[in-house]
Amino acid sequence: MNKLKRYLGIVWMLIGPASIAFGVQQALRELSASAATPPTQETYTFWIIILSIFVPIAAGISLMGYYAWKGDYDQLS
DSSP: HHHHHHHHHHHHHHHHHHHHHHHHHHHHHHHTTTTSSSSOOOHHHHHHHHHHHHHHHHHHHHHHHHHHHHHHTGGOO
């Protein structure tokens, strides 16, 4: 079980930055001038709120993955 926790730690370390990059990419796509609908103030507000909440969560997932990979959760079996 401890090996599984360590392998999943690597997965979590990869998922965190990938999800941040995907979120920023999606925000830039929707806020660009060539978007299907022109961005409004509501769109800007939505993405600022979403990214300000989601980026720390994704960073925490990466940090948790680092601790799992390091073995800090081994005693919690």
